Amino acid sequence: MIKVKQDRRQPAGVAVALFFDAEWFDARLGERGLSRRVMAAAAGMSDGDLALVFKDQRELSAGEVAAFAELLGVAAGEVASRAGISTPVPGQDPAARIAALERRVAALEAEVARLRAG
Numbered sequence: 001m002i003k004v005k006q007d008r009r010q011p012a013g014v015a016v017a018l019f020f021d022a023e024w025f026d027a028r029l030g031e032r033g034l035s036r037r038v039m040a041a042a043a044g045m046s047d048g049d050l051a052l053v054f055k056d057q058r059e060l061s062a063g064e065v066a067a068f069a070e071l072l073g074v075a076a077g078e079v080a081s082r083a084g085i086s087t088p089v090p091g092q093d094p095a096a097r098i099a100a101l102e103r104r105v106a107a108l109e110a111e112v113a114r115l116r117a118g
Contacts, residue, residue, distance in 0.1 A: 020056040021082040028072040043067035059085055 029039060040050035043064040052058035060068070060083050068083075069076040 019084045020054060021084070022054045024082045025054070025068075025072075028074065032072065034071070039068065039071060042071045053083070056084065059083075 025039075026036075029035065036050055036054070037047055040047050043050075043060075044067070045053075045064065049058060053060060053064075060080075065076050065079045065083065065085075069079045072079065
């Protein structure tokens, strides 16, 4: 089960993955008959860097998101969402962006505390 959160910039009911959704990416690759190695090459990444992304230990750059989107035939926003990252909204107030990041950090800290306690 993939943990999801509601992104306030998305319409109600559209969830954003809290963590990298490896199953979704593997399914999209499988639909196109592609491998993770092809995905890494398309984004100019090493196999090791892509492995870190799939283990949620490395975040994607904007260029990598765009390359994945083109390879998979989906919107860049969908890739960013499934990768557990948010794409900046053009014209967004920097203070609002910082507040949103602080809320995200607080949510992650709460999840870590819950995992440590349980």
